[in-house]
Amino acid sequence: MKKKALALLFAASLLAGTLAGCGKSDGSAAPAQPAAEEGAKEEAGAVVADNSEAYNIEMQIVTWGGNPDEIDQVEAAINAIIEPEINATVTLIPIAAWDLANETSRALAAGEKLDLACVFTFGQAMDSISNYTSKNMFRPLNDLYAAYGSDIDAALGERINLGYIEDTLYAVPCVFNYGNGTSFTARKDYLDQMGIAPEEGKQYTMEDLTPIFEAYKQEFGAGHYALSLYGTATDGFHQFYEIDALGGQESNGILMNAGLDGQNTVVDLFETDEYMEYCKQMREWYQAGYINPDVTTVSDDVTSQMKSGNYLGTIGSSQPGGSIGLANNLGVELVEFPLVEAYASTTYASEALWAIPNTCENPERVMQFLNILYQDRDLENDVDSLLSDGLAGVSYEVVEQLDGSKAIVKAGTGTWSQWVPNDLYGNSLTVPKFQPNEASIYDEIEAFNQKIVDDGRITKAFGYVFNPENVSTQAAAVASVATQYRSIVGYGTVDPEEVMPEFIQALKDAGIDDIIAENQKQLDAWYAAH
């Protein structure tokens, strides 16, 4: 494996060597006309007058592992809209979500042409801008954003802060739900059989779930597990407690209670009492047989596990219309037991961010293109709807047309909705929604986001992203230790009282205290600047 990596690196280095120079000179040689104009919409017309060749924007598309059949049609439809407007075309490059971070790093290290890179954080810090900026892969966007980003700014407002590292804007986040709550999502048919239903308006705690699990075990017996978990991932602590992961990995330090109580101290998650409580509860559930004894070994995802019919439910984020995807997939009705009330943090609000890499030759056009994604247009001209849901008549059939690009749709003959997540592009809140969502979904989303703002459930460090560059050695060592212990203490397969001291010591040896101190220092500086 290592040999191959070296070979790749060498090839990469040759290319990087030659292209690093090109990138810069091309940048300055690129058509400079647009720079003079002001106001995004007006100058779009001015570019058309320029007779130079259309600039091809190579853009990543995130998929769940497969390529949609109608990708060429969607590309053509987008080009038909944008070519007259900004004299540019797009080439869509589908990449599986789990390959994305590596693929972007590799392509950029090799100096490959890429104009629009996706940093797919998935609302849980799966990736971070700092992974790329530490290697100087992304272009600073401050000037371009000021020149061409007026519609982005109108759509995003405050949330543009998510793309900053210190004073430099490196990426533009998509418009996504402000925050997230969590819930235990369970099969209604099984619950009905046991005569259980969620109490109206109640926020459940871990203890409150125990009797439900107990009842399920009694009713269905051995081989049935109340809680379906994807145990090869990190643990589910953040599903039960409010935390602010500060835009990075939880092992690099968090604010407990998400800093909603005004607390500004960055702490080591694994040393907190809350984490211990969580682990003890998981242990209790594990021993009582509510969790599959092979939880850390089963590599089926939650959907496949639930499909087997041997599970009552799972724990995940809760948003308007959030469980409809899973329900459609399972073909059963689901109900939610709310756990954590929705709140906004850097991690939750940044589902995906779009960055212009240093290898891009014409960043002006790319920023103009990005700006179009955030404009509110009619469905047939709405580029972010095309990227999110595919082509009307192929990827979906419109059931009910609402104003602008909003519509309720049902599945068409294409496979776009099967493979492409629909909340990563432009303003993801106004793209068409699939049945059984109803027209009211758009209002529900708006109310959901408004409630977070009204209730003041926005973390104080909203927009802050930790940059682990200065402590990268420690961060690598800590990441390895955390991977080792989290899945076993976090899913109850071992006794936390026994293993936790060992875990905490291993983290200290790996240098977690340096990371926490660095994180605190950066956060204090960030507070001072905001």
Added chain:
Amino acid sequence: MPKRKIRWKNYIPFYIMALPGIIYMICNNYMPMFGIVLAFKKLDVTKGILGSPWAGFKNFEFLFKTKATIGIIRNTVLYNLLFLLLGTALAVALAILLNEVKSKNMGKLYQSLILIPYLMSWVIASYLVYAFLAQDIGIVNNSILKPLGKEAVSWYSEKKYWPYILTFAYMWKNMGYMMIIYYSSIVGLSADYFEAASLDGATKWQQIRMITLPLIKGTIITMVILNLGRIVTSDFSLFYQIPKNNGALYSVTQTLDVYVYNALMKNSDFAMSSAASVFQSIVGFIFVLITNAIVRKYNEESALF
């Protein structure tokens, strides 16, 4: 002087014959060595590898950052030594046994059957192992331990079984391939020796001990030296896939490659990954030199250089 020239010319056809191999070696083994530079750099892609600032040994630090490192290196080295010793012994034994199979067709059949696991990916092998060892649905717990009235074992969280499981899995998969090299050198031995020996009344065991083993000693030593070069490089897939990267088992399953993967997968740090590779290569190189020196001392003909 003229004599030398002629000798050199005589070798030209051999060099031409070797040319594709040499070109392959240069492209695949020598050119990537440039990447070693990266291990000492703080990578900045806009400046390219050579233009990036030097970082000294900073990229190597994470390898020695945790206390677990000693355990990780111990695992890597001991597993490799075990695989090497046990593997060589078993492979030679198997090759000799296979050579004694008189029916040509059966010999071919056995050979193929032994080789098949080698062609299987570790990912598939990991699911085979899982089918046996899963706690609630596994074959061992349900069909073997249960009927015997024994309690089910939680295989994926009990460390003590894993050195055996991993060794078994490795042997099961690689035995056929290791065996082939020895088998081919045994097949190549002249039948005259064995005929002469049996005329003199040597038993099968004596023939093996006195003729076969001494004659393939050179092959065995070469193979061992070559394998020692990879003493700190582990079979990543074996140690990652078979235990399913289960944290509970790390203290006996984590090797250097798995550690590097877990530490760097999330932030694709190319400089640190190359540092790990450089470390592995240098230690491997030292091992080769030492072993070769020892072999040369006792038996000069068998030494590689």
